Every structure is written in structure tokens, then in C-alpha cells.
Amino acid sequence: MFLAHINVSLKPxxxxxxxxxxxxxxxxxxFQTVEKVRAGKRLEVHLQESDRAKAEAQxxxxxxxxxxxxxxxxxxxxxxxxxxxx
Amino acid sequence: MFLAHINVSLKPxxxxxxxxxxxxxxxxxxFQTVEKVRAGKRLEVHLQESDRAKAEAQxxxxxxxxxxxxxxxxxxxxxxxxxxxx
Numbered sequence: 001m002f003l004a005h006i007n008v009s010l011k012p013x014x015x016x017x018x019x020x021x022x023x024x025x026x027x028x029x030x031f032q033t034v035e036k037v038r039a040g041k042r043l044e045v046h047l048q049e050s051d052r053a054k055a056e057a058q059x060x061x062x063x064x065x066x067x068x069x070x071x072x073x074x075x076x077x078x079x080x081x082x083x084x085x086x
Numbered sequence: 087m088f089l090a091h092i093n094v095s096l097k098p099x100x101x102x103x104x105x106x107x108x109x110x111x112x113x114x115x116x117f118q119t120v121e122k123v124r125a126g127k128r129l130e131v132h133l134q135e136s137d138r139a140k141a142e143a144q145x146x147x148x149x150x151x152x153x154x155x156x157x158x159x160x161x162x163x164x165x166x167x168x169x170x171x172x
Contacts, residue, residue: 001121007128022129025152031144035087035132042093042128043108046121058117066111 002047002055006077009040088133088141092163095126
């Protein structure tokens, strides 16, 4: 079994209103050192698959087809092998 | 300058409707190997701070006060040192 840790983030050139709102929130709380905030998604997907290459291909396809909007977002992921009982 | 990579995720015992929706979406697309999905947030915070210990303390306080709801969420972060010009 594999656990995929997937990060989906907006491409650097895309405007990020959520990040800006968080930045302003932090500054108004007194965190004046905050320069920039970018907000994204973090997904943990458990896969019933024993072959690492197949798991990798599947996760890549999931990101392309559903998890990320590749026009404005980019994604990266890591696969961690876990026990089925975990 | 530091860049903090922050992951905020729901605690394992907390119900995650977004994760369930994504899991069902993936399955209906034909990804039958998907067992479980948990959804969370990924934040990148740029800090104008030269001292690692101070940056770490600040990010921890940000998570406690704004970025995570520690009743139902947990957080973890990594600090990466970056150039001010980056």
C-alpha cells in the first residue's frame, strides 16, 4: 500500500486572494515580518497498490484529471510505502 | 529570510467531508485503488527574519493563533532559508 502526499499550489504568476487575506490577517495580528503568503491544498491519498511505478502513474493521472487544475495550478507528490494494517 | 512550508490537516478522528467527496470523485473516474483521502491546507509563508529560532517561534505562534484551528486540526512546518532576492 502507498500513501501519496500531494501538494497542489497556484502557479507563481496566478493571483492568490486567499494568500493575500491570510497575509493581511497575520500582519494585523502583529506579525510584521510576514512578506508573502501563498495558499494551496495538501491531500493524502491511500492507495491499495503494491507496485510503486503503477502507484506513481495513478497519482499523476489523478492530479491531471481531478485534483489539480493544471491551467492555473501545479502539483507535486511523494509516495510513502505503508503497511496495509496501518 | 525564511520560507515556511506549513501543512494544516484535520486530526485523524475528525470527519473530513471534503476528503470523502474527493475519494468518491476519484473512484467514479475509475481509480478503484483509492482507499481513503484526507484533505488539508498547504501554506507558504515568506518571513523577513534572519534568525532561525525566532522564525520558528513566530510560525508556531501564527499556526496557533490564525492558521490552524487546534481543536480539530494539527499542523507541522519546515523552515527553508532563502535569499532576500529570491
